[in-house]
Amino acid sequence: MVKTRTDSRRSFLKGSAALAAAGVPTLAHAGEPGFVVDPAPRTTLGVVDSDSKFPVRRVYCLGRNYVAHAEEMGDDPDTAPPFFFMKPTDAVCAARDGFVYPSMSSRVGYEIELVIALRSGGRDIRREDSLTHIYGYGVGLDMTRRDLQDEAKQRRRPWEAGKSFDGSAPTGPIKPVSMTGHPDERRIWLSVNGEVRQDSNTAKLRWGIAETIATLSRYFALAPGDLIYSGTPAGVGLVEKGDVMRGGVDGVDEIEVDVL
């Protein structure tokens, strides 16, 4: 017999009743049929000059992808190549909504980054094919609980508490590549309360845009909706509640993010 939606609903109700009888608290679930709890809302970013949205799938980040930043973090760039880490999809939020100063930290840092947004993907993408997978670009922040990241480094523990917290990636809208070109030689900068703190050029990316995609695709299968935060230049520092961060990549976007 083909199972209908009504049958599913009936068995769900039966399940709830059984849980209630067993003394397990249940909540009325008014959402989509077929799910025992509400499915998570999809994370999206706006698209410049469009009513459509960019649906975010995975969020990859590069560490130490500018030499001067690798050095300020105590790396020897000759022996330590850039590397990848991830944030959860819903760490991405609209830059215009601000950055909520997170709990459990008293040293919270900014990192301005060029964000690559993929329209397609695959495994083992050839460097010469990499750029065809790009939908567009944006400007985003890789906000960091620096104290927790430092502690994790010291104890050789994972970085999630330092890097992957809620709202840790305030990001502007995505601009299609037809509007930006490939921004491989553009000023990238960030100011706090009007004072410039980071000022570099995407020409200094150690793994450039094409190489980043090719390299990442050897580790993970890339897909439409993936975002890649390409790393931050030197000059990282801390923010406090009430600060205003402004940052941009010439020809891509400029964002203003209030620390709330």
Ligand code: MN
């Ligand atoms: Mn970063």
